[in-house]
Amino acid sequence: MEKAAAIEAVVVAHDSAEVLPACLAAFRREGVPAIVVDNASGDGSAEIAERGGARVLRMDRNEGYGRANNAGIAASGAEFVLIANPDLVLDEGAVAAFRAALAAYPEAGLYAPRIIEPDGRYFFQARSLLSTFLTNPRGASCQPEGDCCAPFLSGACLLLRRETFLALGGFDPAIFLFYEDDDLCRRVADAGLALVHVHDAVARHGRGKSSAPAPGRIFRSRWHQAWSRAYVSRKWRLPSPALSMFLLNGPRTLLALASFRPALVERYAGSAAGAWAFLRGRSALAREGVE
Structure with a gap:
């Protein structure tokens, strides 16, 4: 029997103490080790991550989402990295569904789960500012009922080969927050690799709960x-x-x-x-x- 590919989660936290325990508990249940990159939190997120069994990489200052992920992925030694927001919780069996997708679509560059929003709907962005294929110029919404190629996959949860991520230069370090996932998706597509929505890999997303509320x-x-x-x-x-x-x-x-x-x-x-x-x-x- 072929040995399963090694997968390690990378979670960027910034004042994420409230949501980290559930996120990390799901990774433990799915048998996926985690690296938490703590972006200079002031609420004990790093200590909570350590108690949750994660390896913690402490940043001296808030480096932003993409730059912190770059540091975490560089520190990983796994064949595949699973990038996840701290307010995202994998459903049971999500990693098994990801592994099935890796076997079924080995030519793909990025894989993402079916992300369920707090209101019960699931997120699927049918267009992207940067997509050069499946452009959907009118933005028509069509929710997939199974696996499919997509013009964009949300940075809230992405699975890809660590080697691919590093070869593409990681997330653009000039971006502090937002559109770093669109930019990565464009570079993956330009490299001739598919972006795959994995329907049976389900994740629950808190949307906007990654960090505690703060003035401004x-x-x-x-x-x-x-x-x-x-x-x-x-x-x-x-x-x-x-x-x-x-x-x-x-x-x-x-x-x-x-x-x-x-x-x-x-x-x-x-x-x-x-x-x-x-x-x-x-x-x-x-x-x-x-x-």
């Missing part, structure tokens, strides 16, 4: 979404959305201020500020003090 979190999140979208658009020679995002969200911010709704103000102001920062040539890493 909405602003910061929207800043990085706007900046990263502009960055990957420039990287892949697409029309820049930066100016239009700034012109759209600037007035929205003023209207939101009149509504006295702080969350709405943060949302629009963050998007406008991220787009403006990109237009001025400021990097995401500079904003976070990582450079």
Whole structure:
């Protein structure tokens, strides 16, 4: 009997103490060892990860999602790495389904589970800003009923060969947060490798619960979404959305201020500020003090 491929999970945590125990317990149940890359958490996430049986890589500062994953995957010695958000929990049998997919589709470069959202629906993004195939320009939604190739797989959970990840240069280190998965998917596809949705590998995603709530979190999140979208658009020679995002969200911010709704103000102001920062040539890493 052929020996099963070694799989190791890599989980990036930042103030993820509330969700880490369930995430790591599922990996233990599935027989998958885990590396937790702790992005300078202040809530004891690293200690919780150690108690949960994970190997912990402690970062001196918050390096962002992609850069921390790069460090964790470099530290792994497994043939395959399973990238997962800390608020993601694998269903029983998910790893067996992944192994079946590895055998059935050995030519693929990326595999992702059927991700179930908190409301019971499952996530499947039928288009990507960067996809050059299965482009679905109108964004028609069609939920698959089995395994299929996809234009995009969510960075909330990805399985791939460690060798492939390293050969492609890992996640783009210039991105602090958001669109690093779109960028990786594009590079995998450009390398001639398929992106496969594995329907029988099921994972439950908390969506937005990876980190504890903190003041300014909405602003910061929207800043990085706007900046990263502009960055990957420039990287892949697409029309820049930066100016239009700034012109759209600037007035929205003023209207939101009149509504006295702080969350709405943060949302629009963050998007406008991220787009403006990109237009001025400021990097995401500079904003976070990582450079």
